[in-house]
């Protein structure tokens with residue numbers, strides 16, 4: 174299909190964030206172009222593919238998905254937390270999480286955006302953008318040719334290191350502690366149970382981060398490691414050690430490397446005629462690095478505010494600030510709680526992790542989260558309050574400071 178030379182709204186990147194933004198704009202009657210550089214949406218995925226059932230339900234509601242089974246690889250009811258000394262505990266909950274087939278997931282979301290009326294253009298690479306008389310002019314590469322297209326609202330959903338945000342001068346500075354580099358194998362090992370996610374925290378196997386096993390059923394699993402850029406270490410080396418020590422019979426079906434921006438969201442995620450969403454705005458959860466939920470939520474809110482701005486003919490940064498405000502209203506508390514955990518893990522040592530691990534084990538080991546009620550949690554916390562207090566005070570003030578930020 175030929176591209177027009179002007180659209181009220183253009184979304185760059187058809188990942189979860191971009192599809193949510195394009196869907197919402199289109200549903201609000203805004204003519205929207207959604208461009209994707211890959212020749213097929215979901216072709217190259219960099220992800221361990223785990224989401225909570227809450228996120229799955231949110232996605233179903235936003236996108237109107239009736240048969241999510243087609244993109245669910247496995248259902249998780251058990252979480253195993255493994256300490257540096259390899260002691261572990263488990264918690265249980267029916268309908269806790271799912272591991273996705275993200276290729277199908279991403280494609281389904283883009284299909285829904287297209288079905289809502291967004292014009293999807295694959296094999297279309299965003300090159301650069303500049304301001305032009307109150308609008309934005311972008312250049313894209315398609316069919317070997319550079320096309321100029323004008324728009325009132327540009328949404329950057331182009332993932333980590335966003336070319337869109339860079340092009341329009343948003344501050345992209347990031348601390349090395351706030352970027353995790355990851356390596357992952359897709360493995361086959363018939364011993365891997367299909368209902369349990371494992372998280373391993375250890376200086377030896379995953380310094381400054383964690384290792385994960387997310388099963389995909391039939392003996393398949395995503396097995397990965399993430400470490401911060403500041404370590405100067407290659408996560409692939411740790412992954413190979415884990416495989417040889419714990420899964421010597423695993424067969425490697427595929428591999429990937431990727432980066433996750435954790436907890437260093439852009440200083441500003443909006444400006445005149447521009448909104449930045451998902452990983453492009455570095456909105457992934459600071460503690461876990463999970464970014465699918467925040468991508469979809471930020472995309473949806475950007476779509477809502479963007480549509481309102483276009484209808485009111487006010488694309489000023491003053492109006493678009495509403496996107497940031499609405500986003501933090503929706504996500505704020507979860508994000509702040511994750512920041513507390515991230516702050517605690519800043520000075521990552523086995524000793525520090527074991528302290529936290531022991532407290533969590535006392536509170537949660539063997540519990541069914543479905544039946545664990547607030548009063549039981551409160552009672553257990555009081556019972557273990559000495560340990561919790563010494564953990565908070567022994568954290569060098571980081572955690573106390575973050576708690577203060579959450580409370581006030």
Ligand SMILES: Cc1cc2nc3c(=O)[nH]c(=O)nc-3n(C[C@H](O)[C@H](O)[C@H](O)COP(=O)(O)OP(=O)(O)OC[C@H]3O[C@@H](n4cnc5c(N)ncnc54)[C@H](O)[C@@H]3O)c2cc1C
Pocket residue numbers: 185186187188189190191208209210211215219220221222223224297298299300330331332333336355356357397430431432433450451452453457462463464465466468
């Ligand atoms: C190893 C690893 C494991 C992870 N595991 C999990 C997990 O288990 N659970 C979870 O919730 N999150 C996980 N994440 C994070 C998650 O993958 C991201 O947060 C999520 O994909 C963000 O969605 P997005 O739409 O913002 O960006 P993306 O999914 O990155 O989508 C961006 C899209 O923009 C396109 N694009 C980029 N540049 C251009 C351009 N110039 N022109 C046109 N199109 C362009 C890309 O091709 C892509 O389709 C993981 C990340 C990594 C690296």
